[in-house]
Amino acid sequence: MADLLNEIIFIFQRLTWLSLLDLALVTLVFFVILMVLRDTQANVLMRGVVLVVIFLTVLTSLVNLPAFSWLIKTTLPALLLAIPVIFAPEIRRGLERLGRAGYSNLFNRRDEAAVQAMQQTIKAVVTACARLSARQHGALIILQRADGLQEYVRTGVHLSARVTPELLLQIFYPNTPLHDGAVIIADNRIVAAACVMPLSSSGILNRSPERQMGLRHRAALGSSEASDAISVVVSEQTGAISIAHNGRMIRRLDSERLENILLAFYQPSEEQGVSLFVRISHWLDFLRRPED
Structure with missing residues (x-):
């Protein structure tokens, strides 16, 4: 020694x-x-x-x-x-x-019309999620960003339709042909429905104190792990709204908090500094709030 x-x-x-x-x-x-x-x-x-x-x-x-x-x-x-x-x-x-890293800063510049279209899409998604949550209808919505999702689009039913709350409500109505699977939104259009998304193998959901989270939540988390897409999921059992990005999931969101975080992700490139600050503020606020 x-x-x-x-x-x-x-x-x-x-x-x-x-x-x-x-x-x-x-x-x-x-x-x-x-x-x-x-x-x-x-x-x-x-x-x-x-x-x-x-x-x-x-x-x-x-x-x-x-x-x-x-x-x-x-x-x-x-x-x-x-x-x-x-x-x-x-x-x-x-x-x-x-x-x-840095892709959005270099290549993802949007004009004012594109920003307004994205804001309308986000409002339609938020409105649909609020109604689905109130009715406890399960839903999984994938919002494409820089990474293409064509391999998952091919697994579903091609739609190429305008994003409206009524259409999303109809797609996720229980026992309809398209309610099982994910809706993929790209370029402010519903590209496809009933898409099969990759399941997460990270084990984060297994360590959750609650056990209501099933395949939809695993698919939402898996989609955010396999790409830079944003996944919005509504629980069929509790009606709780969750959002997943970059392998992380924030649960129990109301419509206002959901809209704020989605808007922070889709700020124009000239507002990236503000966008990053807003995004961090929202995530810290989510983490500080206890789960009810």
Whole structure:
């Protein structure tokens, strides 16, 4: 133990600014990896791998076990090669988020007419969600942003109709042909209905204190994980309105709060600074409010 302490002291004595920069970069890499894996099933697996590696490293350092040390050194490269395979979905999701960064600022400029059309679409969606919530009719509405959703549009029924509250109410009326599945809205039009969306595998809904959230909520969260789309979901059991974006879900929204957050997401590019501030303010306000 004394030798170990002496080695630790010797390492600290040799630290330089370059060494500290090196350690900071390694820490940043691990921090980014943990952020990408946050709130996913892979996060638990990653913790297990880290604990095993730390335990084996300490064990081989303190105790002289030549055969065991040789086995660890031989299998460690294979384990490192297996990590990209194990965490492939999370790595893909993280790279997609990185690729989408700044897209709206560079390419998503809208004129005044487009902004007004988007505001009318949002008001129609909010009005429909409020009525669906009052009647406890389940609904899933996906609002496309920069990422295309054509692969999911092809799974549903093509409509290409104007967004109105009455049409959305009719689509999600129970036991009608189109009520099961998602409505995809793009360019202020209802592109398709009864679309099959990807289900979330992050495990966030499994940790919820309530168990009423079923396939609609999983599909809403999965859609926000697979793209930059905004998912609005109405619970069939409770009538609660939720919104999902970027793998996060905010629940128990009223119509006013839903409209505010949707408007914040679709501000024109010249108002991106204000939009970001408004969006952060709304999210902090949502997080501070207790769930009833």
